[in-house]
Amino acid sequence: MEKKWPLWEIFVRSKNGLEHRHFGSLHAADADMALENARDVYTRRSEGVSIWVVESKNITASNPENNGELFEPAQDKVYRHPTFYTLPDEIKHM
Amino acid sequence: MKKTNLYNYILELADNCLIAGQRLGELCGHGPSLETDIACTNISLDLFGQTRSYFQYAADIKGEDATEDSIAFLRFEREYKNVLLVEQPNRDFAYTLARQYLFDVYHLLLLEKLQFSQDLTLSAIAKKSIKEVSYHVRFTGDWIKRLGDGTEESHAKMQEAIDGLWTYTNELFEVTEEAKTLAEEGIAVDVSTLKKTYYEKVTALLTEATLTIPESKYFQKGGKAGIHTEHMGYLLADMQYMQRAYPNMKW
Numbered sequence: 131m132e133k134k135w136p137l138w139e140i141f142v143r144s145k146n147g148l149e150h151r152h153f154g155s156l157h158a159a160d161a162d163m164a165l166e167n168a169r170d171v172y173t174r175r176s177e178g179v180s181i182w183v184v185e186s187k188n189i190t191a192s193n194p195e196n197n198g199e200l201f202e203p204a205q206d207k208v209y210r211h212p213t214f215y216t217l218p219d220e221i222k223h224m
Numbered sequence: 225m226k227k228t229n230l231y232n233y234i235l236e237l238a239d240n241c242l243i244a245g246q247r248l249g250e251l252c253g254h255g256p257s258l259e260t261d262i263a264c265t266n267i268s269l270d271l272f273g274q275t276r277s278y279f280q281y282a283a284d285i286k287g288e289d290a291t292e293d294s295i296a297f298l299r300f301e302r303e304y305k306n307v308l309l310v311e312q313p314n315r316d317f318a319y320t321l322a323r324q325y326l327f328d329v330y331h332l333l334l335l336e337k338l339q340f341s342q343d344l345t346l347s348a349i350a351k352k353s354i355k356e357v358s359y360h361v362r363f364t365g366d367w368i369k370r371l372g373d374g375t376e377e378s379h380a381k382m383q384e385a386i387d388g389l390w391t392y393t394n395e396l397f398e399v400t401e402e403a404k405t406l407a408e409e410g411i412a413v414d415v416s417t418l419k420k421t422y423y424e425k426v427t428a429l430l431t432e433a434t435l436t437i438p439e440s441k442y443f444q445k446g447g448k449a450g451i452h453t454e455h456m457g458y459l460l461a462d463m464q465y466m467q468r469a470y471p472n473m474k475w
Contacts, residue, residue: 163370
């Protein structure tokens with residue numbers, strides 16, 4: 131039966147103020163079931179306060195074959211990293 | 225033992241959770257998909273958690289050497305007070321969900337009253353359990369709708385499950401002598417008062433699921449008095465095996 135169910139990507143926000151993060155994927159017949167399944171599969175040890183579900187087919191992914199042109203040009207441009215600033219200790223989650 | 229009525233009433237509450245949990249637990253690793261397998265065992269664990277709270281309280285009342293484990297595992301079949309509904313086997317996924325749903329609706333109505341019990345421990349257990357059981361009703365109710373209003377085959381299976389289990393629903397609202405006495409003291413819930421709302425809620429959901437409400441007027445009973453169906457002995461043999469084979473074994 132699960133073979134006919136589409137795949138869903140699950141995003142969970144673990145605390146208020148943080149962003150939703152990709153937790154994994156699971157099968158479900160529709161969005162409502164995906165939410166309930168995500169609740170049971172990914173948040174049963176109180177990992178989350180909010181869940182997003184997106185059907186995997188709706189995600190457009192970059193092609194690994196294009197990694198060279200997409201990502202390598204950034205590797206030698208250290209000046210694009212904000213590593214030259216000093217951050218106060220109070221600032222978290224940067 | 226003092227408070228015999230209260231002790232027996234706690235078992236009446238707890239045994240439903242224990243046996244319903246045991247039936248769902250049988251699906252661990254055998255659910256129709258990974259997701260539903262985890263969901264069913266989550267519900268099972270919620271019910272075992274509630275059972276532990278009840279049995280710890282019962283063990284305190286009983287005193288002597290009683291523990292939550294001895295109450296759970298070392299009674300004989302006739303001493304279990306669960307309703308017949310919850311001991312019915314997992315014939316198929318529709319049966320499992322129908323059984324659990326028919327219990328969940330009752331369970332939530334019961335806890336919503338029990339939270340106002342004059343007995344502070346029972347009231348605290350009820351308050352804590354309400355959130356868990358609200359999710360159980362939501363989960364199983366959604367599945368009843370899905371299968372009832374699904375394909376021709378899923379509809380037929382769910383209808384068969386509802387028809388088969390309907391005869392066990394009326395027992396939920398039987399008031400035992402202990403419960404009657406304790407209800408007058410504001411400790412127990414008079415479950416007969418839940419009956420009308422229960423059948424209204426169940427009828428509404430089954431109708432939405434395009435299922436037919438069984439018209440049977442004959443209902444089974446006996447569980448609350450310890451007279452169980454033929455399935456109970458097998459369930460207990462499985463559940464009690466470790467404690468019977470290795471007495472006093474601990475984790």
